[in-house]
Amino acid sequence: MKGEYKTKPRHLIIEYLKANADTRFTARDILNAIHDAENDLDRSTVYRNLERLCQEGVLIKYKETDINATCYQYSENHGSCHDHMHAQCSDCGKIFHLENGILDDAARKMQEEYGIDIDYGKTVLIGICSECKSQKKMKSGK
Amino acid sequence: MKGEYKTKPRHLIIEYLKANADTRFTARDILNAIHDAENDLDRSTVYRNLERLCQEGVLIKYKETDINATCYQYSENHGSCHDHMHAQCSDCGKIFHLENGILDDAARKMQEEYGIDIDYGKTVLIGICSECKSQKKMKSGK
DNA sequence: TTGCGTGCAAAGGTTTTGCATGGCA
DNA sequence: TGCCATGCAAAACCTTTGCACGCAA
Numbered sequence: 001m002k003g004e005y006k007t008k009p010r011h012l013i014i015e016y017l018k019a020n021a022d023t024r025f026t027a028r029d030i031l032n033a034i035h036d037a038e039n040d041l042d043r044s045t046v047y048r049n050l051e052r053l054c055q056e057g058v059l060i061k062y063k064e065t066d067i068n069a070t071c072y073q074y075s076e077n078h079g080s081c082h083d084h085m086h087a088q089c090s091d092c093g094k095i096f097h098l099e100n101g102i103l104d105d106a107a108r109k110m111q112e113e114y115g116i117d118i119d120y121g122k123t124v125l126i127g128i129c130s131e132c133k134s135q136k137k138m139k140s141g142k
Numbered sequence: 143m144k145g146e147y148k149t150k151p152r153h154l155i156i157e158y159l160k161a162n163a164d165t166r167f168t169a170r171d172i173l174n175a176i177h178d179a180e181n182d183l184d185r186s187t188v189y190r191n192l193e194r195l196c197q198e199g200v201l202i203k204y205k206e207t208d209i210n211a212t213c214y215q216y217s218e219n220h221g222s223c224h225d226h227m228h229a230q231c232s233d234c235g236k237i238f239h240l241e242n243g244i245l246d247d248a249a250r251k252m253q254e255e256y257g258i259d260i261d262y263g264k265t266v267l268i269g270i271c272s273e274c275k276s277q278k279k280m281k282s283g284k
Numbered sequence: 285t286t287g288c289g290t291g292c293a294a295a296g297g298t299t300t301t302g303c304a305t306g307g308c309a
Numbered sequence: 310t311g312c313c314a315t316g317c318a319a320a321a322c323c324t325t326t327g328c329a330c331g332c333a334a
Binding site for chain 1 (some may be wrong): 287288
């Protein structure tokens with residue numbers, strides 16, 4: 001069976017996930033973060049654990065157009081992320097779990113007008129969150 | 143200035159784009175397709191041209207989660223793709239240009255409930271198109 | 285002791301970059 | 310003739326895989 005042993009590397013990775021539960025991260029982010037004084041871990045270990053965590057539903061996995069790497073995001077509601085949509089801030093990477101009701105009307109219209117059935121679990125809406133928006137305003141002096 | 147010369151490699155690439163205007167493709171797709179009898183071109187030429195075409199607004203560029211490569215899609219309405227949403231079939235890769243009206247209600251609700259401003263130009267809704275759906279039905283014998 | 289998880293090394297794939305050459309204007 | 314675009318080669322990435330060893334149970 002998989003996931004039976006409690007090992008130090010896996011523990012370190014999960015620590016990282018929880019500490020960064022509200023942003024996206026890459027395999028490299030983890031490697032850099034844990035390349036500390038007494039801790040270090042291997043690339044393949046990170047990739048293998050991330051892959052497992054995705055299959056367990058703990059993580060969402062996707063690609064970012066700007067950076068050339070796979071991004072991951074911690075998902076609080078384990079395993080239930082396949083049935084609702086997500087929105088992501090293009091600035092900080094934070095992901096929002098949306099109630100489906102919000103998009104039902106739009107999805108019906110798309111079905112009618114374009115013949116396309118939207119897959120809630122695979123779709124990620126891109127936007128900018130209120131936090132980042134107010135930060136930008138501050139920087140631009142408005 | 144850029145893009146002043148009409149060269150054969152660039153011409154071949156643009157030919158390919160137009161012939162495949164209704165699907166996504168990768169740099170590799172182009173390389174494989176043009177590796178013909180008398181024509182051949184270099185990787186870097188393809189990448190450099192694709193990059194330029196993106197900046198000119200002729201192409202949309204994005205990453206696919208399943209495959210480890212950047213995808214491109216021809217955009218008929220040059221340069222205007224930044225202001226409306228797209229939907230893509232997860233099966234065949236075809237992209238649909240959506241009228242914004244369809245999502246205005248949903249976008250307003252998201253702003254109210256989550257504080258996030260959806261960026262129409264960056265968002266790609268994932269779903270399955272009617273063509274692929276009927277093909278799947280046929281295969282499953284229904 | 286058993287066998288899962290890790291570390292190591294190597295390989296495979298995509299994408300980028302420097303430099304000399306070729307070809308369009 | 311200028312100078313942009315290409316081709317070539319090499320490098321930088323990210324990611325995957327095989328194999329032997331260590332360690333949790």
